[in-house]
Structures are given as structure tokens and as C-alpha cells.
Amino acid sequence: MASSHRDLVVWQKGVDLACDIYRLTRLMPREEAYRISGQIIRASSSIPANLAEGNGRATRRDYAHFVSIARGSAxxxxxxxxxxxxxxxxxxxxxxxxxxxxxxxxxxxTALRSRLATTTKAPPDT
Structure with missing residues (x-):
């Protein structure tokens, strides 16, 4: 496992994406603020948040579970x-x-989840 979730390229890209999703919602019609805007903000921020939580867990199995949740949010x-x-x-x-x-x-x-499930070595910084 990466020593920190912040070292994962996929986490970094996830944070960047979540920030850009926030920016996108500012361009959407005001009436969407409580409809789809809130949902896409939650889904996008859930991606890096679940990677961080999974990386902080004690086992590879737990980590893989949170990567799966992040994949579902994506x-x-x-x-x-x-x-x-x-x-x-x-x-x-x-x-x-x-x-x-x-x-x-x-x-x-998907690649990170696969590596966590099939290898005993620490995954690369994906």
C-alpha cells in the first residue's frame, strides 16, 4: 500500500476532478443547486475520500473494498x-x-482494485 493516500496519482486526479465538478456546478442553472448539482458534488468528492479511507485501513482487503466504493462513485x-x-x-x-x-x-x-486483490506486494502509486 502507498504510504499515504496523497501519494496515489489516482487520488490526486480524483481531488482535481472533484474541484472541477464544484466549478461546473456554478455554471449550471440555479434551480439545479438542490437537484443534480448536490449529487455530482457528493459522487465526485466520494472518489478521493474513499481512497483516503481505504488507504488508512489495516488490511489490503479493507483497502480493496474502499477502492470498489470509489469505483462505484466514479x-x-x-x-x-x-x-x-x-x-x-x-x-x-x-x-x-x-x-x-x-x-x-x-x-x-479498476486496475488498483485488481492489483490489491491479486498480489501480495504493495501496489504501485496508481
């Missing part, structure tokens, strides 16, 4: 971004770029 965020794009609630270019980054993080989480 899939949830991806779904919300698709909905936002279809409803044209935010600039299409920004939504597309965030969607690409969310998919990349999802792949990184």
Missing part, C-alpha cells in the same frame, strides 16, 4: 455527467472533458 458521476450533457445543463465541452477524466479515473481504480 460510475455514478459518469452517469450524472451524461445526464447533464443530454439536458444541456452545462457547457458541452466542459462536460465532455470531465466525462473523459472520470472514465480515466474509473480505469485507474
Amino acid at each position: 460510475a455514478e458521476l459518469e452517469t450524472f455527467l451524461i445526464i447533464i450533457g443530454r439536458l444541456e445543463l452545462a457547457p458541452k465541452e466542459q462536460v465532455s472533458e470531465l466525462l473523459v477524466r472520470t472514465e480515466e479515473i474509473g480505469r485507474m481504480l
Whole structure:
């Protein structure tokens, strides 16, 4: 396991993504503040938060469980971004770029989860 969750590239990318999701919600219609905006903020911030919690756990199995939760949050965020794009609630270019980054993080989480489940060595700094 990485010595700190902050050393994980996927955690760093997750924090950057969550910050950019917050910025995106500022561009959305005001009436969405209590609808989809809150949901995408929670889903995006859940990705790095679960990585941090999992990295702080005592066992690889616990860590893998929290990586799985983070992967679920990434899939949830991806779904919300698709909905936002279809409803044209935010600039299409920004939504597309965030969607690409969310998919990349999802792949990184899948790889990290796989390494945690199949190896006895510490995973690389993904």
C-alpha cells in the first residue's frame, strides 16, 4: 500500500476532478443547486475520500473494498455527467472533458482494485 493516500496519482486526479465538478456546478442553472448539482458534488468528492479511507485501513482487503466504493462513485458521476450533457445543463465541452477524466479515473481504480486483490506486494502509486 502507498504510504499515504496523497501519494496515489489516482487520488490526486480524483481531488482535481472533484474541484472541477464544484466549478461546473456554478455554471449550471440555479434551480439545479438542490437537484443534480448536490449529487455530482457528493459522487465526485466520494472518489478521493474513499481512497483516503481505504488507504488508512489495516488490511489490503479493507483497502480493496474502499477502492470498489470509489469505483462505484466514479460510475455514478459518469452517469450524472451524461445526464447533464443530454439536458444541456452545462457547457458541452466542459462536460465532455470531465466525462473523459472520470472514465480515466474509473480505469485507474479498476486496475488498483485488481492489483490489491491479486498480489501480495504493495501496489504501485496508481
